Amino acid sequence: MNLQRRKALRTGGGVTLLTLVAAAGWLRAEDARAADWNKAAFETNSMDATVKALGGSAPSQSKDIAFFQTPDIAENGAVVPIGVTSNIPKTESIAILVEKNPNMLAAVFDVPAGTDPSLSTRIKMGQSSNVYALVKADGKYYVASKEIKVTLGGCGG
Amino acid sequence: MPDPSRIRANVVGDSTEVKVLMNHEMETGQRKDAQGKVIPAWFIQDVTATWNGKTVLSAQWGPAVAKNPFLSFKFKGGAKGDKVIITWVDNRGEKRTDEATIA
Numbered sequence: 001m002n003l004q005r006r007k008a009l010r011t012g013g014g015v016t017l018l019t020l021v022a023a024a025g026w027l028r029a030e031d032a033r034a035a036d037w038n039k040a041a042f043e044t045n046s047m048d049a050t051v052k053a054l055g056g057s058a059p060s061q062s063k064d065i066a067f068f069q070t071p072d073i074a075e076n077g078a079v080v081p082i083g084v085t086s087n088i089p090k091t092e093s094i095a096i097l098v099e100k101n102p103n104m105l106a107a108v109f110d111v112p113a114g115t116d117p118s119l120s121t122r123i124k125m126g127q128s129s130n131v132y133a134l135v136k137a138d139g140k141y142y143v144a145s146k147e148i149k150v151t152l153g154g155c156g157g
Numbered sequence: 158m159p160d161p162s163r164i165r166a167n168v169v170g171d172s173t174e175v176k177v178l179m180n181h182e183m184e185t186g187q188r189k190d191a192q193g194k195v196i197p198a199w200f201i202q203d204v205t206a207t208w209n210g211k212t213v214l215s216a217q218w219g220p221a222v223a224k225n226p227f228l229s230f231k232f233k234g235g236a237k238g239d240k241v242i243i244t245w246v247d248n249r250g251e252k253r254t255d256e257a258t259i260a
Binding site for chain 1: 172183185187202203211212213214215216217218219220221222223224226227228229230231232233234248
């Protein structure tokens, strides 16, 4: 998608000096950010590929990961509250994945020592699907899932 | 300039509970407008929360985070009057930093 935008910028036409300068600044900001944001991980559509892109290997199922404030049935797929608590010692990060979204990974949270491995946010879901909480603890990956039924999709339209 | 985030930080026991509501379109890049053209993706990619110069939470987001994202988390420590700072950067390079005082 970034490539498309670059192309749009380049072929923008009627480029004044001002927009050129602005565009240059923009692109530089993007390059600086690319190192930070794990683009590969956000473009995968399977659990294994996502974990791999995050730098791990096959996760094991865990009963120590719990969902809270998470509905069984979401009326509106555009706003689905998800809360995840990890009771696994040394939890380093928590990721939220949606199986049937165009790209599985929705968010990754890095949890430094001193911060509770428990957080909540809101995501979009295209359709009823399994939602996974992927936890990295002490270098290993663990996963738990929950099925959420969506009455009205949050993508497309 | 993007609209400010709304942040609430409260002391709960020996921890601080932070709730953030950011103002952002979070466009997925999957939707089409009335002319059938794809609306380009526009979403927050990085979120960082700091307290006393220490990062208490950092996140990477994809476009599947809901519009006007909500986030809630808790960290150990924090006293009334301390500041919690939330910064986000979106895929267009726009940035927003807001702070709240712990109550």
